[in-house]
Structures are given as C-alpha cells and as structure tokens.
Amino acid sequence: MxxxxxxxxxxxxxxxxxxxxxxxxxxxxxxxxxxxxxxxxxxxxxxxxxxxxxxxxxxxxxxxxxxxxxxxxxxxxxxxxxxxxxxxxxxxxxxxxxxxxxxxxxxxxxxxxxxxxxxxxxxxxxxxxxxxxxxxxxxxxxxxxxxxxxxxxxxSWLRGFATTAALGIEHVGEGADHLLFLLMLLIPAPLVAAGGRWRAAPSARCGIIRVVHVVTAFALGHSLTLALAAAGVIDLPARPVETLIALSIAVSAVHALRPLVARGEVFIATGFGLVHGLAFASLIGDLGLDRGSLVITLLGFNLGIELTQLLVVALMMPSLIVLARTALYPAFRVGVALIGLLFSVSWMLERAALTSSDPFEGIQTWLVEHPLLIAVTVAVLAVVAHRHFQRPAVGQGDRQRPRRAAVRW
Known part of the structure; x- marks a missing residue:
C-alpha cells in the first residue's frame, strides 16, 4: 500500500x-x-x-x-x-x-x-x-x-565541517579523472627537462620540491574556482567542464611523455586546477547550503580534497623517486602516460557526446577501488628496479656509454 x-x-x-x-x-x-x-x-x-x-x-x-x-x-x-x-x-x-x-x-x-x-x-x-x-x-x-x-x-558546525571534509575525501577518492590527473602530474616530477627530453633530477630533494610545487599549484587553482563557483560568481554547464577535465589529463599525459615546457607540470596544475575546481563546486551546489554554512563547507571540502591528494603523494611519490633513478623509469613513465592518454581521449569523446559509452569504464572502476594494490605494486617495482636496474653513474667511462644510450628515451 x-x-x-x-x-x-x-x-x-x-x-x-x-x-x-x-x-x-x-x-x-x-x-x-x-x-x-x-x-x-x-x-x-x-x-x-x-x-x-x-x-x-x-x-x-x-x-x-x-x-x-x-x-x-x-x-x-x-x-x-x-x-x-x-x-x-x-x-x-x-x-x-x-x-x-x-x-x-x-x-x-x-x-x-x-x-x-x-x-x-x-x-x-x-x-x-x-x-x-x-x-x-x-x-x-x-x-x-x-x-x-x-x-x-x-x-555543531564541527560536525558539518567534518562531514564536508569527508565529502571532499570521497569525491576525489572515487573520481578516476581527478586521481589520474594528479598521477600524470607526479610522473615527471622526479625528472628535469633538458634538451626537449626528460632526464633524472640531480637529487631526490629536487624531486620532492617539484612535487610540493605541483600539489600547491593544483590546490591554489581548484580552491579559487571552487570558492567563486560555490558563491555563484561563476556558473558553467557541467558537460564542458567535464570535457575540459578530460583534456587536462590528456595534456598532462603528453607532458609526461615529452616535456611541453620546462616545469610545465606546475603550469598545467595551476591552469587546469581552475577547471577541476568547477567540478568540485558542482557537488557543493547540489547540497543547497545556507549562506552561513558556505564558508565552513568550502573549508571542510577543500581540506578533504587536500588530504586525499597528500595521501596519493605519500603512497606514490617515494616509489616514483626511487624508480626515476633506475633504467626502468623511462619505460614505466611512457607506459603509464600512454594509458592516461588513452583514458582521457575516451573520456573526452564520451563527455562531448561523440560516443555513447566509455569502453574502459570497468578497468577504471577497478583501479579506483584498489589504490593500495596499485601503490604496493609500484613500490615492489621500485625495489626490484633499484636492486637490478640501476642507472650507471655519470663519468664511468666509455665502456658504459653504449648502455646509457640504449636506455635513453
């Protein structure tokens, strides 16, 4: 009844x-x-x-x-x-x-x-x-x-704050596109661009500094548009925003393959971070917030986003820094970047209504649901590469030069 x-x-x-x-x-x-x-x-x-x-x-x-x-x-x-x-x-x-x-x-x-x-x-x-x-x-x-x-x-407002922070964690943690964009930016972070190619950074400290720059740039970008969109200053349709997010992944993937510009990942993180902020704001807009709770919600939601990003960095970056100093990293970098490029193109076609579905949706869902397995796999790969595929030290003589040339991408 x-x-x-x-x-x-x-x-x-x-x-x-x-x-x-x-x-x-x-x-x-x-x-x-x-x-x-x-x-x-x-x-x-x-x-x-x-x-x-x-x-x-x-x-x-x-x-x-x-x-x-x-x-x-x-x-x-x-x-x-x-x-x-x-x-x-x-x-x-x-x-x-x-x-x-x-x-x-x-x-x-x-x-x-x-x-x-x-x-x-x-x-x-x-x-x-x-x-x-x-x-x-x-x-x-x-x-x-x-x-x-x-x-x-x-x-109290603390409970609302904690709930919105959890929403931020959930939104990024379950968003394959946001996670993939961040990963594409992290891949070249332990490297430096020289002569139109990626080469190992002179030290691990240099890679860590670049990661800080990338994460900070992305945070500033999405925080700005998140606040403006949530306050009603900016209002864009969802489909173009989602298509631009897919484009941001494609651009960052191409940059991971071959540097578009020196320190380009910082500029990419800032520019396309603005676009990702519009997508974050769509969720806040659906909550129908009171003006009095808007500021607290923005702070909590942003905190959740940043905590998730820092967790991704903490899980992936040590392994990437170790891998970047081995002969396997060029192949790893190119392989992951090509996968990111493939996923992003598929997303762009679907979100622009040029295709009816995403053929890789099942794979993407599985990857998002198993982040620890991915992190452990990359960590194991880093340990194996560190032990068996070390790059020869610079200045080891002519005997090493053919081998160095063989592993250069």
Missing part, C-alpha cells in the same frame, strides 16, 4: 522540504475521484487548502505560537510507480530561529486509518546530514501517532 512522505531540510531560520501524497490514497481521504489532471486543475485549490490545514509545527521555545506553514505550487510525480501530488513545504518559526519542534501531520491519515506517513530529515548541516545517503528517518505518522518531534538546533 502506498505511503505518504514528508522530507525536511533544517536550516538556521526555516525548515524547507516537500510533502509527497499518493493520489489514490488522497482520493479516498477526500472522497473525490482524483486523477493526475484534476489534482492540478479543478481540484487544485481545494487540495492545497486541505493539505495546509492538516500540517502544523510548534517549537519548544515559541510558547503557544504556531509556526507559519506555506505550501508551494503542486506538481505530479511518479514515485515507486505511483502518482503522487507533491507540494514544496516551508515552516518558519515566529522568532526566526529554528530549534527542536513538534510536527503535527494528519493529511490523509485523519480519514484513512491504515495510511502511513514517513518523516525524514534529508538536510541538517549542524548534525552532519548533507545528502541523500545521510538522510535520517525520524519515524512514521499514523492514526495513533499524529505528531513527531523534529530535532533541530542541535549538533
């Missing part, structure tokens, strides 16, 4: 949400032959008035003053195969401050004794409820239980 639903978004000065009423149950309750057309036509005014009259809210700190209840324009939506009349809902406390309140609700329930209403909080920043996966079901309203207590004004 179909049920009603009340979805609540708890904010600082109001509670928003929506009411979902199954048309077939609503017809029984009001004793009218309702259809998808009539609920928005001849019966529209009656049904809106009826629904509003059976919803009330009373806060613990507002005395006997009820909250203002406002319903928006109704629409018909098919939910779980059943037509529902859906109203946007707004509850405003008389003192302008949302605290724990009691929701009284008996739409349909007053006449149909077997009907159930599921009440869910889908957003409450201070309690760390920010997206669908975090939604908390408060309980069920029926004929015997006509009201529920809705906790609000609880928790």
């Amino acid at each position: 179909s049920t009603s639903a009340v979805l609540l978004d708890v904010r600082d000065d109001r509670v928003e949400g929506e009411v979902q009423l199954p048309v077939d149950r609503l017809a029984v309750a009001v004793d009218r032959p309702l259809t998808r057309e009539s609920v928005l036509g001849a019966d529209r005014t009656f049904l809106k008035r009826y629904t509003a009259a059976h919803i009330a809210a009373l806060g613990d700190e507002s005395g006997d003053r009820p909250w203002a209840v406002t319903l928006g324009s109704g629409s018909v939506r098919t939910i779980d195969g059943v037509a529902h009349l859906v109203y946007p809902l707004e509850l405003r406390p008389p003192d302008g401050r949302v605290t724990t309140f009691r929701l009284r609700y008996d739409v349909i329930v007053e006449e149909l004794l077997t009907h159930k209403v599921v009440v869910t909080v889908r957003y409450d920043f201070d309690r760390g409820i920010l997206k669908t996966d975090d939604a908390v079901t408060l309980g069920v309203v029926d004929f015997d239980t006509e009201s529920l207590e809705v906790p609000a004004g609880e928790g």
